[in-house]
Amino acid sequence: MNPAALKANLGELPAGGALIVNEDAFTAQNLQKVGYAANPLTDGSLKQWNVFNVPISTLNGRALEGLGLTNKQVDLTKNFFALGLMFWLYERDMAGTTAWIDDKFSKRPEIAEANKRALKAGYNFGETTEIFHERYIVPPAKLAAGHYRNITGNEATALGFVAASKLAGRDLFYGSYPITPASDILHQLAGYKNFGVKTFQAEDEIAAIGAAIGASYGGAMGMTASSGPGIALKQEALGLAVMVELPLVVVDVQRSGPSTGMPTKTEQADLLQVLYGRNSDSPVAVVAPATPSECFLYAIEAWRLALKYMTPVVYMSDAFLATGAEPWRIPSLDDLPSIAVENRTEREGFYPYLRDETTLARPWAVPGTPGLEHRIGGLEKADILGNVSYDPENHHRMQLLRQAKIAGIAGDIPPLEVHGPAEGDLLVLGWGSTYGAIRSAVERLQSKGASIAHAQLRYLNPLPANTGEVVSSYKRVLIPEVNLGQLSMLIRARFLIDAIGYNRVRGKPFRIAELEAEAERILQTIGATVR
Amino acid sequence: MTDDKMENGNGARSANGAAAGAGATVELPVLTRKDFVSDQEVRWCPGCGDYSILAQTQKVMPDFGYPKENIVFISGIGCSGRLPYYMNTYGFHTIHGRAPAIATGLKAARPDLMVWVITGDGDALSIGGNHLIHSLRRNVDVRIVMFNNRIYGLTKGQASPTSELGKVTKSSPYGTIDFPVSPLAIALAAEASFIARSVDTHTEHLQKTLEAAGKHRGSTFVEVLQNCNIFNDGAFRDFTDREVREDRMLILENGQPMIFGKDRDKGIRLNKHLPEVVTIGENGVSEADLLVHDETDPLIAWMLAHLWWPDFPVPVGIVRNLTRPTHDQMLSDQIAQATSTRGAGDLKRLLNAGETWTVE
Structure with missing residues (x-):
């Protein structure tokens, strides 16, 4: 961390967390640039964290002496020193990163060498000094058997x-x-x-x-x-x-x-x-x-x-x-599923908008198919025949058909899955990339005994057929979204339930802790106990 | 069918849509104009120039050697946009200005098809200007026929990008303050490989021009001067009327001197680098002094794009005609080359590329 990074990220670090700073970067000029009146390393403002001061620039500079690089080039490698230190702290093997450096800088071997040397110097620094009292081992994630990348x-x-x-x-x-x-x-x-x-x-x-x-x-x-x-x-x-x-x-x-x-x-x-x-x-x-x-x-x-x-x-x-x-x-x-469909080639009974009875799909008759010459376009089409039509009842029917075709997909997609109890105090409903943060927050609260479940929508239109049933099975529904409440609005409108939005638009994904806190707050409002 | 027609393009040789091998010949049913007339009632205003363009288009279709199922007409919005409904081929009436983009995708996916785009001056030069430029510069093998009536007809009479300066219309009661654009100059700047102009009522010339356009491979732009008898009647009458047209229009012939006039006694000569109208036999001017049309000369093309009545006769015919590799051909070539150097794509290998590991 330099002063700018410290200022931007400190809010994310829980009290008692470890903070490793490059003390060389805490110059008067850098501090002033980001608006620190006093040096946070010395004014006691970082008391609640476990601060490790490391002169990364100096140490890295020394490690790269004799390679004939400019000061600027040397400075650019210091992140690898910090990374090497992390490798030591978490007892991880560096072979993958070393190979990546060789590959990335294959046309500039001197830069590859400098980066590798910085990486090793960081690792060795962790090993030979005794400023860190603990090391951490993260066991491999529990992944299903298989071949991975x-x-x-x-x-x-x-x-x-x-x-x-x-x-x-x-x-x-x-x-x-x-x-x-x-x-x-x-x-x-x-x-x-x-x-x-x-x-x-x-x-x-x-x-x-x-x-x-x-x-x-x-x-x-x-x-x-x-x-x-x-x-x-x-x-x-x-x-x-x-x-x-x-x-x-x-x-x-x-x-x-x-x-x-x-x-x-x-x-x-x-x-x-x-x-x-x-x-x-x-x-x-x-x-x-x-x-x-x-x-x-x-x-x-x-x-x-x-x-x-x-x-x-x-x-x-x-x-x-x-x-x-x-x-x-x-x-x-x-x-993987087969998803092949056939083009229409049969002339007998061909109409451009004659629909499949089950899917309501019209035939796909592509140019080059003899006998099926027809015209399509943005003007409203007569049902079945496909000619231009301004007939009022036809337009109404076509609007309903287009809607029914999409709505019918609900019968062809899996139901909304719930992770947790099928009914209870709180459902957290999400969609898209919020999955990981929601799932972790819900699991934390489940482990504290809360009656809470998670469901993530993968289909936004149509919604899975059981969505109404799912959202009606809990006392409260929380919908976290990185917007100002769009899915919330849809769920409220469609199912007439008083869904609660949690909406933060900061350009960043949710943190687990904030979702956990919000879910806990809602549980408390209905008198549910969380250990 | 002549050998010439047999070599027109991939799709021209086989009736089932798949390109036949080089040299293969498949007997095609002989098609006539009637085969290209659809069952839809034509709904342009009576007296509209579009009727003539439609008739000439239907007339030339049998000449290209394509079975009609391999021909596609794509249009945008405007009176011209209706034309595909009247052609008994495949047709796609799309959205305002976007027909060249849709045609580009169709031609890329299906090089075997013969694709036409039907558009107007508002559709092509205003809302769709960007697509026109880029489909032309890519040399997409699509024939773009632009009906130029210098007015918005379908929306009932507003000024268009080709309306003359000061024109009084519903949207410009005090006269337009916008300079008009030359469609041919736009096509030239965009590097279209074939550029021509004709007139709705000059049926023989129009037919000949559409025929040449149909035989070209690459981006083809044809401006058809078209009369809108309701909202801009007589827009081109000053030089297209039967009585005056020979004196006021210049019919271009590749390799021929630029001669015009009822008596074939007038011509275009370069004075230093600028064109001037001269009379053969006057002031010692002979036919040998006249500019000779060259469809590959960019400077002649640029000059022709700016000749207009009353200062000059209005040129019609093929302004430019170049042979260049087409977009779909180059795309197909790249795919063929990638496939021959890297082998046909192996999905399993692709998914397993890079660093992988196994979890027991």
């Missing part, structure tokens, strides 16, 4: 779409305009040309979704991705996809807004935009993975629904999910 949400998303393309037996077309934090998906997919993936860096967000719609019209799996501001631009075209009922997947990697907002920071505030941000009643299916690993499966799920129901599906991720990494159990290809 680390993966971020964006990586898993991209892999999921390639897998979906294979499973459906159709080429993937990915139209995209650069935007943080969604661009990584474009970068990754652009490298998968040998999987038949066609990527298209469009001139703008509208062209990106327009081209995707064109590709789907041609029988490919057309998709696009963006973040909030780009999704806003795509909405008219998304409405077209609703009207012409073509399969399409739109990824929204949400970030902090409104407007440009804080592009690199996370938020979950596009839910209402995605559900209701288009002209007229314009229903789309919406899925939202909860962890980086889940991004893979929900990418496939988004496509399963899009193809089966001939509908646009919005896949909601966010900056936290996109860049967060975790171990991912690599699935066996045999475990």
Whole structure:
């Protein structure tokens, strides 16, 4: 920690926690820059923490003597010294990081050497000095048996779409305009040309979704991705996809807004935009993975629904999910679902808007199919025939059909799962990347004897069929969201329950402790006991 | 079917939508204009120039050797946007200005199709300007036909990007204060590989122009001067009327001197670097002094894009015609190359890439 980092992060550290500072960085100038009137290392303000003063810059500088680097280069390596110290403190093996350094700086061996030396010096410092009285051992996480790799949400998303393309037996077309934090998906997919993936860096967000719609019209799996501001631009075209009922997947990697907002920071505030941000009643299916690993499966799920129901599906991720990494159990290809659908080729009885009785999907008759020449478009269509129609009753019927098609998906998705008692005092209901913080907070309170359960929605439209039953089975429902209460509003409106929102929009994910405290506060208001 | 037609494109050779191998020939049923007429009632205003464009479009379709199921018409919003409903091919009436973007995706996914975009001056040059520019510069193999009537017709008569300065319309009762844009100059700046202009009522010329556009491979832009008899009647009458057109329009022929006039006695000559109208036989001017049209010359094209009545005759015909690799071809080539150097994608290997470990 230097003074700036100390100031920014101290609030996150519980009393009694260990604080390791680079005392070399606590110069008068650095202190003044972030507004410290006195040096917190010496004025007694850090009493409630366990402070370790380490002259990291000096020690690291000495360790790198003789390598012929500039002072600036030496200074840049000091984080590896700190990392080495952490390796010692937690008794971890450094081989992985050493290999990573060699790989990352393979073209600049002198920099690789300096970083490795800094890493070792930090480790050795921990071992030879006696300022730390304790070391910590974190046992390996209890993971299910299997083959694993680390993966971020964006990586898993991209892999999921390639897998979906294979499973459906159709080429993937990915139209995209650069935007943080969604661009990584474009970068990754652009490298998968040998999987038949066609990527298209469009001139703008509208062209990106327009081209995707064109590709789907041609029988490919057309998709696009963006973040909030780009999704806003795509909405008219998304409405077209609703009207012409073509399969399409739109990824929204949400970030902090409104407007440009804080592009690199996370938020979950596009839910209402995605559900209701288009002209007229314009229903789309919406899925939202909860962890980086889940991004893979929900990418496939988004496509399963899009193809089966001939509908646009919005896949909601966010900056936290996109860049967060975790171990991912690599699935066996045999475990993945088949999501293939057939094009319509039969001339007999073909009508562009004659629907499948079960799914209400219209036929996918792609150009090149003889005898099925027909016209589609954004104008209202006559039921079944698909010709332009201004008939009042027909429009009403088509609006209901479009709605019923999406609502019907509820019978084709798993019920909302509850972690904890099936009924009780408090349900904490979340969606998207809040999963980890909510689950840990709920488990802490469960271990203290509270009657509390957790449910995480992965489908926002339609909601799982049992959602109403679940939210009605507890005395209170708490809905934490990184927005000002969007899911809360939907749940309150739909199920007429007095859901309580917990809403913080700081561009950061929730902390476990704050959710635990909020849940405990609500439990106390109904007289529930927590040990 | 001539050999020439056989080589038009991937989709042109096979009736089932899949490209046949090089040199393979499949007998196609002989199609006529009637095969391209849909069962939908045409609903443009009586007397609209769009009827003629539709008729010429239907007429040239059999010439390209594509089975009709391999032809797609995509449109945006405006009176022109209705055309796909009247073509008995595949058709997609999309949203305002976005047809070139949708066509780009379709053509990328399906190189075997022949794709046309039908648009208007508002649709293409105003709300859809960005997509027009970028589909042209990418050399997307799509034929864009822009009906230019210098007015918003469907919304009942507002000024468009091609309306002349000072034009009084419903949205500009004191006259527009916006300078108009030259569609051909936009297409040139965007590096379209084929650029042409024709007139709705000059049916023979229009047919010839659409035929050439259909045979081009790459981004194709055709401006059709079209009369809106309700909201901008007579917009081009000064030079397109039968009595005056020969004297006031210049019909471009590649490799031929730029001659016009009822008596074929007028021409365009360069005076230093600027064009001027001259009369053959006057002041010692002979045909040899005239500028010769070259469809590959960017400076001639730029000059032609700015000639307009009454200072000059209005040029019609093919302004520019270049052979360049198309967007879908380059995309397919990259995929073929990646597949040949790295092997066809192996999903199992992809999922297991990088550092992995096993938990027992």
